[in-house]
Amino acid sequence: QMPRGNLETVNHRALVLAQLRKWLDSLRFKEAFDCMRKLRINLNLIYDHNPKVFLETIIAFITQLNSINHINLFLTELKEENTTSTMYPPPEGSPVQPQPASGMKKVDIVCDALRSAMESMDPNKFCLSILTTHVKKTVPELEIALQKVHELRVNPPEAPGAVSAEEALKYLLFLVNVNDLYEHSLGTYDFDLVLMVAEKSQKDPKEYLPFLNMLKSLEPNYQRYTIDKHLKRYRKALLHLSKCGQEHFPEALQLVKEQKLYNEALRLYAADKAQYKALSCAYAEHLMEQQQAEQAGLLLWRCGEPASALQAFASSSSWRNAICVAQQLPLPPDQLALLARDLAEKLIEQRRYSEAALLLDQYAKDCEEAILALINGAVWEEALRLIYMHNRQDITETNLKPALLDAFGAQTVFLEAQVAAFIRHKTRLALVREQKEKARLNMLDEDGPDCPDAELYSEASSVMTGSKYSHSNSRISSRSSKNRRKAERKKLSLKEGSPMEDRALMYALSEIITTVDKMREEVHNLLKALVLFQFDRQAEKLQLVYEEALQMMEAAVPEVWPEGLQNNQAPLTGPNSTANSIMASFQQQQQQQQQKPVTSQQDAEIPPPPKMRNGVKWKLIVLK
Amino acid sequence: QMPRGNLETVNHRALVLAQLRKWLDSLRFKEAFDCMRKLRINLNLIYDHNPKVFLETIIAFITQLNSINHINLFLTELKEENTTSTMYPPPEGSPVQPQPASGMKKVDIVCDALRSAMESMDPNKFCLSILTTHVKKTVPELEIALQKVHELRVNPPEAPGAVSAEEALKYLLFLVNVNDLYEHSLGTYDFDLVLMVAEKSQKDPKEYLPFLNMLKSLEPNYQRYTIDKHLKRYRKALLHLSKCGQEHFPEALQLVKEQKLYNEALRLYAADKAQYKALSCAYAEHLMEQQQAEQAGLLLWRCGEPASALQAFASSSSWRNAICVAQQLPLPPDQLALLARDLAEKLIEQRRYSEAALLLDQYAKDCEEAILALINGAVWEEALRLIYMHNRQDITETNLKPALLDAFGAQTVFLEAQVAAFIRHKTRLALVREQKEKARLNMLDEDGPDCPDAELYSEASSVMTGSKYSHSNSRISSRSSKNRRKAERKKLSLKEGSPMEDRALMYALSEIITTVDKMREEVHNLLKALVLFQFDRQAEKLQLVYEEALQMMEAAVPEVWPEGLQNNQAPLTGPNSTANSIMASFQQQQQQQQQKPVTSQQDAEIPPPPKMRNGVKWKLIVLK
Structure with a gap:
């Protein structure tokens, strides 16, 4: 049981909040403010209750409070937090107040609005509150506040009761750490202002005077650079230093290197x-x-x-x-040739044979090496072009033809291995799916209609999908779920019986299809070269093997990626369904519905069916 | 009311079938066969009732029937149709007999099995039935049957009661059209056989004798060619003609052209x-x-x-x-140069600038044209290579630099237009979706719990998805649905208010993303060239515009393609749901469930989110 006093407070507060809302709705800011202050209710509510109305009636707010101290109190209590969604939720059914969607922060909006109103009303009278609006901004505008204090010193206002520079500075020092203020006064490059702050601070003149005197003795740009650097404002420092003439360039270069300001420097x-x-x-x-x-x-x-x-x-x-x-x-030509050879060697390592051949041919002037690089890279037509260009038909017999036959052999063997692996994975996938479906049906039979225990269903669907995330219902951000998905894929194993074997098999099948489909251009070029050199038998064999591989894989796609795979529940109703089976099936769908965020993440892990590029024509009609 | 006699027949037949099944199960083929013959029950049932058992006990079947006529009757009545799934469905609950899944046709399986059994038992006795098995095959084996008749003539069997060649041929003529048989006899190239058939036929010897005599006078290969051609067996004809020596080659060439037998011919x-x-x-x-x-x-x-x-x-x-x-x-060199220019011109039309430049440079020996082609095609680095190779730095100033600035301008304008179109489509899509969702919720509210009329729901979901196919429940084959989908996409219109505007917008957005994403390489190369020539300001602008475009599009993907888009029903249950709302929602899902084939086709029409190639690095770090 709660202590009695606490309960009373709670009840009391609800009543108070109702009254406050009424006052705020009728723009009776003074009553609201006094009451909130007394009962320690967070003053942000004055704005949060209805931001739009507050901003429109800000003059009334200032006029009613009619107190620098009270305005300052309101300002210093400002927080980004929206108290109507945290501490003081509005009663059920009341309209939600939209937050102004300017992209600006609430604190900045309120500070700027109040300052603008006070400056239009009486800048002298509200001087301290205006300073507060500068200091309270999310990025405090200390320079501007200091500038205003300096202004008071230079042109003391004549209005009665106006705040003096002394008082204003004292107030600032009360709001802001003295060292921060001193640093920022330096940043205005205004030594009067710096001295004023320094004097008001508890700083030892023996500490700051020598530094200020040293600064005063410097050439203006170098002086500003020194201050900027002292304040770690390196971009500004570089800008000022760049104006200091050539003799300071080594210093600038040093700064650029230390702070990696290369791009900025080049612009200067x-x-x-x-x-x-x-x-x-x-x-x-x-x-x-x-x-x-x-x-x-x-x-x-x-x-x-x-x-x-x-x-x-x-x-x-x-x-x-x-x-x-x-x-x-x-x-010189011999060094150019050497360079070309070096570059070509690196390109060959990167399988960029055509580029390597160009270097060898045109700059190293070694057409033989160039042709061999092209043959090595299976760039048959270009190899033949160089052979004819340099009249080296001998290479056709010694290298090109044997390489064509080798390529035919290698491609055929490779394709046969891919086909074998594909069939193996596909057969295994059918088996794994059958077993999972059996397990699922058993689950339904055993725990079906009469057992409404959600835990059990959850278990069942977790077996079905093989995921360990079925219990988590939280919506994970796209970013982290992406990373998780990646990590998850690594866990996929083709080992028989591994928990996500079906998905691992689908990935493997997808990869084989993509690999084989990618060979269209290469096979096409090889076929043409084989035909040109009268290797018709080999060309026919390769065309047959490749065509069969493509057809087999294309035909397998609907089986490996059946329509509605994401959605593999049994139909809800049908000629053989009973009232109980429909209810069980319905409950199960409900479960899946509730787990939707999770389910869709799992779905995303199923690789989509690979696209085959049937638009890329590779077959030769001269071969059968 | 049915006529009385008819009703009796039906009842009677059910009883008969039950008896027949018992007989067949106990391998009492004779009783079954006699009964079926009397009551005109389709004899295919003998096999269809249990194919596996029939094939295993085929000798018992032959022995029990013990009649060539009866076996022939069975054979001639064979059809592909499975009578247990058409005329005589088995009683409820009886195990389904699997069809042998050899890929062979039923008729061929039975013919081959029977023939093989009879040949092993007594080829002479079953001679006519064996001939029937050849003739009845789906592709009748007339030559083999004729060959067997011929065999009987050459080696008349000595067994008592064996069939004579005469009788066998008479029987064949009874089974097969005489002209077919004559033609096929010709196809054996066996003139004895041909004459035998011709004599038995009603053909006029004045008709066929001159033709046969002419054939007999020909050289064997040419004779066979003539027969093959007469029988329209052009491949065989070509094979025989190719053996006839050079003087017949013009005839062969003519045949090849007429019948387009080029591939076959080259092999000969x-x-x-x-x-x-x-x-x-x-x-x-x-x-x-x-x-x-x-x-x-x-x-x-x-x-x-x-x-x-x-x-x-x-x-x-x-x-x-x-x-x-x-x-x-x-x-000759001048003609080679001309050829190179012609080829280059065509390649430029196909936007294959690098290849065109190679031709112009190396074969037309016109480096200036080559460089201009490369500049024209925005192949900046290669253009620069040729400029230095041919020491034509003047072109850098006159053409390359201006082209770089033009390209910068064009790319920037293009990107800005793409971004504007993207934002326009995205905003419109959000609006269209909101309207659809509102329409859907209204539907649910109005017609919800108390209205079980399926028509209404069907109407509602058809409004939701905007498809005109919601009423069709038939599963359409993958092929035709693909074509339909293509046709459907053409119908998509971006016109405001068009029925599938949302999908049209998604296609348009997907296309813009793909187009912009494809520019990575081109932009990267342009940026490098701009930097090299000190156009840093332009390079920075382009990099910024492109980066903002990519980021904006990537950020929009989850909005345009939200997770679970396929599945946009309201949650079935929740804190605010009532029993009625759950039931309504459930009924609606049931509707969707029943329309699943249609739904999944519609889903397939939603373009998948485009993949962005974030792996392709294009940004320069020297720019900002």
């Missing part, structure tokens, strides 16, 4: 200046470390450092750029 | 023979007509007709082969 110097080149080189060095050698090369090349650019391009296999730079240098 | 002649070349040329001509010029070119080239091959390759933009053949001829 003209492209034809020595500094621009020095910055480009430094940036390039950094980019090389970041494995961005090609971009480094571009910067080096354009700033007139072709030798370094060549290094960068070569190391990133950006071979066209490398060759261009080499010819611009120019590299 | 050696590749180094003149006939092979003539056939290849004829085939090539045919292939050209079939728009298969490249394959025509391959045949022409390999048979030693390079000039024609060149025509074929050139006309199919098979430019590598064309150039090879041209160099083999060899074409």
Whole structure:
């Protein structure tokens, strides 16, 4: 049982809130405010109760409170939290007050609105509250507040009872940490203001005066740079330093490197200046470390450092750029040939045979190597082009034809292995599905109509889908569910009897289809080359093997990915259903319905049926 | 009211069938057969009742019937139809007899099994039944039957009561149309047999004797060719004609052309023979007509007709082969250059700029045109390579740089237009969906719990999904539904208020995403080129515009394709549901359940969310 006093408070508060809402609805802010203050009700409610009305009647609010202290109290209590959805939910059935959807934060909206109203009413009178609106913003506007204090000092207002600069500063120091205020006063580059704050603070003049004097002695841009750097505002520091002339450039370069301000720095110097080149080189060095050698090369090349650019391009296999730079240098022919060979070697490692052949042919002037690279990469037509271009038909007999026969053999063996694996997985999948369906039906039979226990159904459906997530009902964010899905896929195992074997088999089948389907172009080109050299028998065999593989896989798709796979419950009704079976089936669907978020995540883990590119024609009609 | 006699027959038949099943189960074939014959019950039931048992006890069947006539009667009554699923369904609850799943036809299975049994028992005795098994096969084996008759004539069996050739032939003529039999006898190339059939037929010897005599006078291969051609067996005809020597080749070529037997013909002649070349040329001509010029070119080239091959390759933009053949001829340099220009022009029309540039550069020896083609095709790096290779840096200033700026402008404008269209479609989609959901909820409210009329629900769900197929319940074959889906998509209209506007919008959104996502490589290459030439401002703008476009589209995917889109019914139960609302919702789901085939077809028409290739890195870190 609750302690008696507590209960009374609760009841009391409900009544109070009802009264407050009435007052706020009738714009009686003063009554509301006084009552809230007395009963320690969070003042945010004044705004949260009806943001739109509050903003429209803000002058009434200020006029009724008619107290700097009260306005300041309201301002300092402002929080992002919407008290009508946390502490003080409105009574059932009352209309929901829409929050203004400007994308701005509530605290900033209220501060800006109040300040604008007070400035229009009487900036002198509301001076301290206006300062509060600057300080309370989510990113406090300390410089602006300080600027206003400075203004008071320079032009003391004549109005009676106006706040003096002294008082204002004292108030600011009460709101804000003195060191923060001192730093921000430095950031205005206004030494009068800095001194004013320093004096009001408890700081030792022996500490800050030498520093300020040193700053005062500096050239204005360098002075600002020094202050910015002191305040860790490095972008501003760089901007000011860049205006300090050439003798300070080493310092700027150092700053750029330390703070990685390369992009900003390049914008501050003209492209034809020595500094621009020095910055480009430094940036390039950094980019090389970041494995961005090609971009480094571009910067080096354009700033007139072709030798370094060549290094960068070569190391990133950006071979066209490398060759261009080499010819611009120019590299002597023997070194150009060496470069071309180096680049070609790397490209061959990356299976980029055509590009490698171009380098070998046109820059290393070694057509034989070029042709062999193309044959090696099964780029038959291009190999033949170079053979005829360089009149090297001998290579047709020594290399091209044997390679064609090898390729025929390799492709045939590969396809037969893929087909065998496909059939094995497909047969196994049918078996696994049959077993799961049996298990599911057994479940239904045993625990069916007479057992309304949700736990049991949940168990059953978890066996069905093989997931360990069926019990969790929480909606997981798309991001984390994506990661989980990825992790989950890793867990899939083709081992017989593994919990998600069916899905693992579907992935394996999907991958085989994709792999085989991708071979259309390669097979087409090989077939043409085989026909050209009169290897009709081999071409016919390959065409047959490939066609059978594609047809078999295409025919298997509806079986592996049946329509309505996501939705594999037994039909609710039918000629053989009884009242009980319908009810059981219905209850089960209800379960699935409730687990919907989970179910749809599981569905997403079922690989979609692969698309076959039947539009890519690969068959030769001259072969049967 | 049914006529009285009819009713009696029905009752009677049920009793008879029960008796027959008992007899067949106890292998009392004789009783079953006699009874069925008397009461005109289809004899197929003997097999259909239990195919497995029948095939295993076929000897007992033959022995019990012990009558050639009865066996023949059984054979001639054989049909593909399974009488247990059409005329004589088994009584409820009896086990279903599996059909042997060999892929062979029932008639063929029974014929082969019976023949094999009879041949092992007494081929002479069962001679006429054996002939019947050949004739009754789905593809009648008339030649084999005729061969067996011929055998009887050559070696008359000595067994008492054995059938004579005369009798056998008479029987065959009773089973088969005489002209068919005559033609098939010709097909055995056995003139004795032909004469035997002809004599037994009503044919006029004046008709067939001159033809047979003419045939007899021919050289054996030409004779067979003539017969095959007469019987329209063109493949066999070609095979025999090909053995008749060179002087008959024109006739063979004519046959090949008429019957389009090119592939078969090429296999019959050696590749180094003149006939092979003539056939290849004829085939090539045919292939050209079939728009298969490249394959025509391959045949022409390999048979030693390079000039024609060149025509074929050139006309199919098979430019590598064309150039090879041209160099083999060899074409004089000026004509080679002309050829290269022609080919390049066609390739440019097909937006194959890199290939066109290769032709212009290496064969037309016009590096300027080559570079312009590459610039035109936005193949920036390759353009630069040729510029440096040919030392034509002037083109960088005159063409490359202006083209880069043009490309920047065009891409930016294009992206902005895509983004605008995307936002427009997305906003409209949200509105359309909201309206549909409202319409659906209204439907539920109005017609909910108390209205079990299926028509109304069907109407409602048809409004929901906007399909005109909701009333059709038939399962449409995958093929025809594919075609329908295609036709359906054409009907989708983006016009406001069109019935499937939501789906049309999803297609449009999907297409925009795919288009924009495809630009990754192109934008990346353009950005690099812009940076190289110091167009940093443009590069930054393009990078920003493209990144914002991609991010906006990626963020919109979950909204346009929400999880569980296929499944948009309201939850069955919940805190606010009543017994009535649950029941209404349940009934609605039942409706949907029954319409499942239709629903899933509709689902298939919802375009799947497009995959974005986030793995393709396109951004430059040197830009911001």
